Amino acid sequence: MICKELAYMLADYCNGTMDPRLREELDDHLSRCEPCMAFTKTFRATCAETRKLRETIEYTIPREVRERLEMFVRSAVLKYPEKVNEYREQVARDRREKVLKLVRAATAGTLSSATALLMESHCAACPECSGYFDAARMAGDHQVTDPPEGIRSHVIALMQALPPGEEFFLA
Amino acid sequence: MSAERWKEDEALLESLRKGTPDAVDELLRLYQGKIFNLAMSILKNESDAEEAAQDVFMTVIRKADTFQGNSAFYSWMYRICVNTCLMRLRGKRRNETVSIEEFMPVFTDEGMHASPMDDWSKEVERDALNEELGQMIRKFTEELSEKYRVVFVLSDVEGLSNEETAKILGLTVPAIKSRLHRARLYLREQLSRYLREGKAG
Numbered sequence A: 001m002i003c004k005e006l007a008y009m010l011a012d013y014c015n016g017t018m019d020p021r022l023r024e025e026l027d028d029h030l031s032r033c034e035p036c037m038a039f040t041k042t043f044r045a046t047c048a049e050t051r052k053l054r055e056t057i058e059y060t061i062p063r064e065v066r067e068r069l070e071m072f073v074r075s076a077v078l079k080y081p082e083k084v085n086e087y088r089e090q091v092a093r094d095r096r097e098k099v100l101k102l103v104r105a106a107t108a109g110t111l112s113s114a115t116a117l118l119m120e121s122h123c124a125a126c127p128e129c130s131g132y133f134d135a136a137r138m139a140g141d142h143q144v145t146d147p148p149e150g151i152r153s154h155v156i157a158l159m160q161a162l163p164p165g166e167e168f169f170l171a
Numbered sequence B: 001m002s003a004e005r006w007k008e009d010e011a012l013l014e015s016l017r018k019g020t021p022d023a024v025d026e027l028l029r030l031y032q033g034k035i036f037n038l039a040m041s042i043l044k045n046e047s048d049a050e051e052a053a054q055d056v057f058m059t060v061i062r063k064a065d066t067f068q069g070n071s072a073f074y075s076w077m078y079r080i081c082v083n084t085c086l087m088r089l090r091g092k093r094r095n096e097t098v099s100i101e102e103f104m105p106v107f108t109d110e111g112m113h114a115s116p117m118d119d120w121s122k123e124v125e126r127d128a129l130n131e132e133l134g135q136m137i138r139k140f141t142e143e144l145s146e147k148y149r150v151v152f153v154l155s156d157v158e159g160l161s162n163e164e165t166a167k168i169l170g171l172t173v174p175a176i177k178s179r180l181h182r183a184r185l186y187l188r189e190q191l192s193r194y195l196r197e198g199k200a201g
Helices: A003-014 A020-032 A034-056 A063-079 A081-108 A113-125 A127-139 A149-161 B003-018 B023-043 B046-063 B073-090 B127-143 B146-157 B162-169 B173-200
Strands: none
Touching (some): A003 A034, A020 A034, A063 B023, A081 A113, A081 A149, B003 B023, B003 B073, B023 B146, B073 B146, B073 B162, B146 B173
Protein backbone atom coordinates (compact mmCIF):
# COMPACT_ATOMS: atom_id res chain seq x y z
CA MET A 1 0.00 0.00 0.00
CA ILE A 2 1.15 3.52 -0.74
CA CYS A 3 0.32 6.75 1.08
CA LYS A 4 -2.02 7.92 -1.67
CA GLU A 5 -4.16 4.78 -1.47
CA LEU A 6 -4.25 5.00 2.28
CA ALA A 7 -5.53 8.57 2.19
CA TYR A 8 -8.47 7.56 0.04
CA MET A 9 -9.35 4.51 2.09
CA LEU A 10 -9.45 6.27 5.43
CA ALA A 11 -13.24 6.56 5.63
CA ASP A 12 -13.82 2.82 5.87
CA TYR A 13 -10.82 2.44 8.13
CA CYS A 14 -12.04 5.06 10.59
CA ASN A 15 -15.63 3.90 10.82
CA GLY A 16 -14.61 0.29 11.21
CA THR A 17 -16.22 -1.08 8.07
CA MET A 18 -12.96 -2.04 6.38
CA ASP A 19 -12.22 -5.56 5.26
CA PRO A 20 -9.90 -7.12 7.94
CA ARG A 21 -7.17 -8.09 5.49
CA LEU A 22 -7.02 -4.61 4.02
CA ARG A 23 -7.04 -3.22 7.52
CA GLU A 24 -3.98 -5.25 8.42
CA GLU A 25 -2.17 -3.96 5.38
CA LEU A 26 -3.11 -0.43 6.29
CA ASP A 27 -1.99 -0.84 9.91
CA ASP A 28 1.29 -2.22 8.66
CA HIS A 29 1.83 0.83 6.47
CA LEU A 30 0.89 3.17 9.31
CA SER A 31 3.43 1.61 11.66
CA ARG A 32 6.19 2.39 9.18
CA CYS A 33 5.10 5.76 7.82
CA GLU A 34 5.17 8.83 10.01
CA PRO A 35 3.41 11.24 7.62
CA CYS A 36 0.54 8.78 7.18
CA MET A 37 0.25 8.33 10.93
CA ALA A 38 -0.02 12.09 11.37
CA PHE A 39 -2.46 12.28 8.46
CA THR A 40 -4.66 9.54 9.90
CA LYS A 41 -4.65 11.00 13.40
CA THR A 42 -5.57 14.46 12.18
CA PHE A 43 -8.23 13.01 9.89
CA ARG A 44 -9.75 11.22 12.85
CA ALA A 45 -9.54 14.39 14.92
CA THR A 46 -11.31 16.31 12.17
CA CYS A 47 -14.17 13.80 12.16
CA ALA A 48 -14.33 13.89 15.95
CA GLU A 49 -14.52 17.68 15.98
CA THR A 50 -17.34 17.59 13.46
CA ARG A 51 -19.20 15.09 15.60
CA LYS A 52 -18.77 17.37 18.60
CA LEU A 53 -20.25 20.17 16.55
CA ARG A 54 -23.25 17.95 15.81
CA GLU A 55 -23.79 17.31 19.50
CA THR A 56 -23.55 20.94 20.52
CA ILE A 57 -25.25 22.48 17.52
CA GLU A 58 -28.34 24.37 18.44
CA TYR A 59 -30.84 24.87 15.76
CA THR A 60 -30.72 28.55 16.21
CA ILE A 61 -33.19 30.49 14.26
CA PRO A 62 -33.25 34.23 14.91
CA ARG A 63 -36.26 35.19 16.98
CA GLU A 64 -37.75 37.58 14.49
CA VAL A 65 -37.36 35.00 11.72
CA ARG A 66 -39.09 32.42 13.88
CA GLU A 67 -41.96 34.77 14.66
CA ARG A 68 -42.42 35.81 11.04
CA LEU A 69 -42.27 32.23 9.85
CA GLU A 70 -44.83 31.07 12.39
CA MET A 71 -47.14 33.95 11.55
CA PHE A 72 -46.81 33.30 7.84
CA VAL A 73 -47.51 29.59 8.05
CA ARG A 74 -50.38 29.94 10.51
CA SER A 75 -52.11 32.71 8.61
CA ALA A 76 -51.62 30.90 5.33
CA VAL A 77 -53.19 27.80 6.82
CA LEU A 78 -56.05 29.80 8.34
CA LYS A 79 -56.69 31.73 5.19
CA TYR A 80 -56.72 28.78 2.90
CA PRO A 81 -58.23 25.84 4.71
CA GLU A 82 -60.96 25.64 2.08
CA LYS A 83 -58.35 25.74 -0.64
CA VAL A 84 -56.32 23.03 1.06
CA ASN A 85 -59.41 20.92 1.53
CA GLU A 86 -60.49 21.51 -2.03
CA TYR A 87 -57.08 20.43 -3.21
CA ARG A 88 -57.13 17.32 -1.05
CA GLU A 89 -60.58 16.36 -2.22
CA GLN A 90 -59.54 16.88 -5.80
CA VAL A 91 -56.55 14.57 -5.29
CA ALA A 92 -58.76 11.93 -3.67
CA ARG A 93 -61.35 12.19 -6.47
CA ASP A 94 -58.71 11.93 -9.20
CA ARG A 95 -57.23 8.91 -7.59
CA ARG A 96 -60.59 7.16 -7.12
CA GLU A 97 -61.41 7.77 -10.76
CA LYS A 98 -58.07 6.42 -11.92
CA VAL A 99 -58.47 3.27 -9.85
CA LEU A 100 -61.96 2.69 -11.17
CA LYS A 101 -60.78 3.16 -14.76
CA LEU A 102 -58.00 0.70 -14.24
CA VAL A 103 -60.27 -1.88 -12.63
CA ARG A 104 -62.74 -1.51 -15.53
CA ALA A 105 -59.97 -1.89 -18.10
CA ALA A 106 -58.65 -4.95 -16.27
CA THR A 107 -62.13 -6.47 -16.34
CA ALA A 108 -62.65 -5.65 -20.00
CA GLY A 109 -59.13 -6.80 -20.94
CA THR A 110 -58.05 -3.44 -22.36
CA LEU A 111 -55.02 -2.84 -20.17
CA SER A 112 -51.74 -1.89 -21.83
CA SER A 113 -49.32 -4.80 -22.05
CA ALA A 114 -47.01 -3.50 -19.30
CA THR A 115 -49.89 -2.91 -16.91
CA ALA A 116 -51.47 -6.27 -17.74
CA LEU A 117 -48.18 -7.98 -16.98
CA LEU A 118 -47.85 -6.22 -13.63
CA MET A 119 -51.46 -7.04 -12.82
CA GLU A 120 -51.04 -10.70 -13.73
CA SER A 121 -47.95 -11.19 -11.62
CA HIS A 122 -49.57 -9.38 -8.72
CA CYS A 123 -52.74 -11.50 -8.88
CA ALA A 124 -50.65 -14.67 -9.01
CA ALA A 125 -49.29 -13.77 -5.58
CA CYS A 126 -52.38 -12.10 -4.09
CA PRO A 127 -55.46 -14.29 -3.54
CA GLU A 128 -57.49 -11.26 -2.49
CA CYS A 129 -57.01 -9.46 -5.79
CA SER A 130 -57.22 -12.52 -8.01
CA GLY A 131 -60.54 -13.42 -6.35
CA TYR A 132 -61.86 -9.92 -6.83
CA PHE A 133 -60.87 -9.62 -10.47
CA ASP A 134 -62.07 -13.10 -11.36
CA ALA A 135 -65.48 -12.26 -9.93
CA ALA A 136 -65.50 -8.89 -11.71
CA ARG A 137 -64.69 -10.48 -15.04
CA MET A 138 -67.54 -12.95 -14.56
CA ALA A 139 -69.94 -10.10 -13.83
CA GLY A 140 -68.80 -7.97 -16.77
CA ASP A 141 -67.21 -4.52 -16.79
CA HIS A 142 -70.44 -2.48 -16.67
CA GLN A 143 -71.06 -3.91 -13.20
CA VAL A 144 -67.80 -2.61 -11.71
CA THR A 145 -68.05 0.00 -8.94
CA ASP A 146 -65.43 1.41 -6.56
CA PRO A 147 -63.40 -1.54 -5.25
CA PRO A 148 -63.07 -2.18 -1.49
CA GLU A 149 -60.20 -0.48 0.36
CA GLY A 150 -57.86 -3.51 0.35
CA ILE A 151 -58.05 -3.95 -3.41
CA ARG A 152 -57.84 -0.20 -3.92
CA SER A 153 -54.52 0.11 -2.11
CA HIS A 154 -53.06 -2.77 -4.13
CA VAL A 155 -54.17 -1.17 -7.38
CA ILE A 156 -52.63 2.14 -6.32
CA ALA A 157 -49.33 0.43 -5.53
CA LEU A 158 -49.50 -1.21 -8.93
CA MET A 159 -50.03 2.10 -10.71
CA GLN A 160 -47.05 3.55 -8.91
CA ALA A 161 -44.87 0.63 -9.98
CA LEU A 162 -45.49 1.46 -13.61
CA PRO A 163 -42.57 3.23 -15.30
CA PRO A 164 -43.21 6.95 -15.82
CA GLY A 165 -44.81 7.77 -19.15
CA GLU A 166 -46.24 4.29 -19.50
CA GLU A 167 -49.94 4.26 -20.39
CA PHE A 168 -52.38 2.17 -18.37
CA PHE A 169 -54.74 1.45 -21.20
CA LEU A 170 -54.61 0.43 -24.79
CA ALA A 171 -55.35 3.30 -27.14
CA MET B 1 -32.97 7.73 13.69
CA SER B 2 -34.43 7.00 17.08
CA ALA B 3 -37.63 5.02 17.51
CA GLU B 4 -38.99 7.92 19.49
CA ARG B 5 -38.50 10.44 16.70
CA TRP B 6 -40.03 7.96 14.31
CA LYS B 7 -43.15 7.72 16.44
CA GLU B 8 -43.31 11.47 16.81
CA ASP B 9 -43.14 11.84 13.04
CA GLU B 10 -45.85 9.26 12.48
CA ALA B 11 -48.18 11.02 14.88
CA LEU B 12 -47.41 14.38 13.30
CA LEU B 13 -48.09 13.12 9.80
CA GLU B 14 -51.36 11.61 10.93
CA SER B 15 -52.54 14.86 12.50
CA LEU B 16 -51.45 16.89 9.47
CA ARG B 17 -53.52 14.62 7.28
CA LYS B 18 -56.53 14.97 9.50
CA GLY B 19 -56.03 18.72 9.67
CA THR B 20 -55.90 18.75 13.48
CA PRO B 21 -55.58 22.37 14.69
CA ASP B 22 -52.36 21.71 16.63
CA ALA B 23 -50.70 19.90 13.75
CA VAL B 24 -49.14 23.00 12.25
CA ASP B 25 -47.81 24.18 15.63
CA GLU B 26 -46.27 20.79 16.19
CA LEU B 27 -44.73 20.75 12.73
CA LEU B 28 -43.16 24.15 13.35
CA ARG B 29 -41.98 23.22 16.82
CA LEU B 30 -40.23 20.08 15.64
CA TYR B 31 -38.83 21.27 12.35
CA GLN B 32 -38.56 25.00 11.84
CA GLY B 33 -35.06 25.14 13.35
CA LYS B 34 -33.81 22.22 11.31
CA ILE B 35 -35.36 23.35 8.06
CA PHE B 36 -34.15 26.91 8.51
CA ASN B 37 -30.61 25.73 9.26
CA LEU B 38 -30.54 23.35 6.34
CA ALA B 39 -31.76 26.15 4.08
CA MET B 40 -29.15 28.51 5.57
CA SER B 41 -26.38 26.02 4.93
CA ILE B 42 -27.33 25.79 1.28
CA LEU B 43 -28.34 29.38 0.58
CA LYS B 44 -26.06 31.13 3.11
CA ASN B 45 -28.38 34.09 3.27
CA GLU B 46 -30.94 34.71 5.97
CA SER B 47 -33.73 36.23 3.94
CA ASP B 48 -33.42 33.60 1.21
CA ALA B 49 -33.46 30.84 3.83
CA GLU B 50 -36.54 32.37 5.44
CA GLU B 51 -38.44 32.44 2.17
CA ALA B 52 -37.32 28.92 1.35
CA ALA B 53 -38.54 27.73 4.77
CA GLN B 54 -41.94 29.31 4.09
CA ASP B 55 -42.15 27.45 0.80
CA VAL B 56 -41.07 24.18 2.43
CA PHE B 57 -43.72 24.32 5.15
CA MET B 58 -46.48 25.25 2.73
CA THR B 59 -45.50 22.38 0.45
CA VAL B 60 -45.38 19.94 3.36
CA ILE B 61 -48.79 21.01 4.63
CA ARG B 62 -50.34 20.88 1.16
CA LYS B 63 -48.87 17.54 0.26
CA ALA B 64 -49.04 15.70 3.58
CA ASP B 65 -52.08 13.95 2.24
CA THR B 66 -50.42 12.54 -0.84
CA PHE B 67 -47.15 11.64 0.88
CA GLN B 68 -46.68 7.95 0.19
CA GLY B 69 -44.89 6.92 3.35
CA ASN B 70 -42.34 4.80 1.50
CA SER B 71 -39.62 7.03 2.91
CA ALA B 72 -39.45 8.52 6.38
CA PHE B 73 -41.41 11.74 6.88
CA TYR B 74 -38.37 13.82 7.86
CA SER B 75 -36.37 12.63 4.86
CA TRP B 76 -39.25 13.56 2.59
CA MET B 77 -39.26 16.99 4.19
CA TYR B 78 -35.48 17.42 3.88
CA ARG B 79 -35.77 16.48 0.25
CA ILE B 80 -38.40 19.15 -0.32
CA CYS B 81 -36.11 21.61 1.44
CA VAL B 82 -33.03 20.69 -0.60
CA ASN B 83 -34.98 20.90 -3.86
CA THR B 84 -36.55 24.22 -2.93
CA CYS B 85 -33.14 25.67 -2.08
CA LEU B 86 -31.38 24.34 -5.15
CA MET B 87 -34.15 25.78 -7.31
CA ARG B 88 -33.60 29.17 -5.70
CA LEU B 89 -29.86 28.94 -6.26
CA ARG B 90 -30.29 28.11 -9.92
CA GLY B 91 -31.50 31.54 -10.93
CA LYS B 92 -28.87 33.34 -8.89
CA ARG B 93 -25.30 34.27 -9.43
CA ARG B 94 -23.22 31.63 -7.71
CA ASN B 95 -21.79 32.40 -4.33
CA GLU B 96 -18.06 32.62 -3.97
CA THR B 97 -16.75 29.16 -3.12
CA VAL B 98 -13.26 27.73 -2.79
CA SER B 99 -11.98 25.02 -5.08
CA ILE B 100 -11.86 21.76 -3.17
CA GLU B 101 -8.99 20.53 -5.34
CA GLU B 102 -6.63 23.01 -3.71
CA PHE B 103 -7.15 21.26 -0.41
CA MET B 104 -6.75 17.64 -1.43
CA PRO B 105 -3.61 15.90 -0.15
CA VAL B 106 -0.63 16.15 -2.51
CA PHE B 107 1.46 13.12 -3.41
CA THR B 108 4.72 12.48 -5.23
CA ASP B 109 4.79 10.41 -8.41
CA GLU B 110 5.48 7.39 -6.22
CA GLY B 111 2.33 8.11 -4.25
CA MET B 112 4.05 9.33 -1.08
CA HIS B 113 3.04 12.42 0.89
CA ALA B 114 4.70 15.34 -0.85
CA SER B 115 4.66 17.76 2.06
CA PRO B 116 5.60 17.40 5.72
CA MET B 117 2.70 16.40 7.94
CA ASP B 118 1.98 17.97 11.34
CA ASP B 119 0.20 15.90 13.94
CA TRP B 120 -2.08 18.39 15.69
CA SER B 121 -4.55 15.80 16.92
CA LYS B 122 -3.49 16.17 20.56
CA GLU B 123 -3.67 19.93 20.34
CA VAL B 124 -7.37 20.04 19.50
CA GLU B 125 -8.31 17.90 22.46
CA ARG B 126 -7.92 20.94 24.70
CA ASP B 127 -11.36 22.12 25.72
CA ALA B 128 -10.34 25.74 25.37
CA LEU B 129 -10.19 25.29 21.61
CA ASN B 130 -13.64 23.73 21.30
CA GLU B 131 -15.70 26.75 20.49
CA GLU B 132 -13.12 28.23 18.16
CA LEU B 133 -12.79 24.99 16.20
CA GLY B 134 -16.55 24.66 15.92
CA GLN B 135 -16.71 28.13 14.42
CA MET B 136 -13.88 27.38 12.01
CA ILE B 137 -15.50 24.15 10.86
CA ARG B 138 -18.69 26.05 10.16
CA LYS B 139 -16.83 28.74 8.29
CA PHE B 140 -14.84 26.26 6.18
CA THR B 141 -17.99 24.28 5.45
CA GLU B 142 -19.70 27.40 4.22
CA GLU B 143 -16.91 27.96 1.73
CA LEU B 144 -17.47 24.58 0.08
CA SER B 145 -19.47 24.48 -3.15
CA GLU B 146 -23.02 23.29 -2.58
CA LYS B 147 -22.30 19.96 -4.24
CA TYR B 148 -20.16 19.01 -1.25
CA ARG B 149 -21.76 21.23 1.33
CA VAL B 150 -25.19 19.66 1.15
CA VAL B 151 -23.81 16.13 1.50
CA PHE B 152 -21.57 17.14 4.37
CA VAL B 153 -24.35 18.93 6.24
CA LEU B 154 -26.83 16.05 5.90
CA SER B 155 -24.32 13.35 6.83
CA ASP B 156 -21.92 14.83 9.32
CA VAL B 157 -23.94 17.62 10.83
CA GLU B 158 -27.47 16.16 10.69
CA GLY B 159 -26.10 12.68 11.34
CA LEU B 160 -28.09 10.92 8.59
CA SER B 161 -26.85 7.63 7.14
CA ASN B 162 -25.33 7.51 3.66
CA GLU B 163 -28.42 5.67 2.45
CA GLU B 164 -30.75 8.35 3.79
CA THR B 165 -28.63 11.14 2.32
CA ALA B 166 -28.52 9.35 -1.02
CA LYS B 167 -32.29 9.09 -1.06
CA ILE B 168 -32.82 12.72 -0.17
CA LEU B 169 -30.46 13.96 -2.87
CA GLY B 170 -31.35 11.38 -5.48
CA LEU B 171 -27.72 10.19 -5.72
CA THR B 172 -26.09 6.77 -5.34
CA VAL B 173 -24.50 5.69 -2.06
CA PRO B 174 -20.98 5.50 -3.61
CA ALA B 175 -21.39 9.07 -4.87
CA ILE B 176 -22.34 10.21 -1.37
CA LYS B 177 -19.38 8.39 0.16
CA SER B 178 -16.95 9.90 -2.27
CA ARG B 179 -18.22 13.46 -1.81
CA LEU B 180 -18.25 13.03 1.94
CA HIS B 181 -14.69 11.76 2.00
CA ARG B 182 -13.47 14.63 -0.12
CA ALA B 183 -15.29 17.10 2.11
CA ARG B 184 -13.57 15.59 5.17
CA LEU B 185 -10.16 15.64 3.51
CA TYR B 186 -10.78 19.27 2.65
CA LEU B 187 -11.75 20.08 6.21
CA ARG B 188 -8.69 18.30 7.60
CA GLU B 189 -6.44 20.35 5.36
CA GLN B 190 -8.20 23.61 6.21
CA LEU B 191 -7.85 22.89 9.93
CA SER B 192 -4.17 22.01 9.44
CA ARG B 193 -3.49 25.31 7.73
CA TYR B 194 -5.48 27.23 10.30
CA LEU B 195 -3.65 25.66 13.25
CA ARG B 196 -0.25 26.07 11.59
CA GLU B 197 -0.86 29.75 10.93
CA GLY B 198 -2.13 30.20 14.44
CA LYS B 199 1.11 28.84 15.77
CA ALA B 200 3.23 30.93 13.43
CA GLY B 201 1.31 34.09 14.38
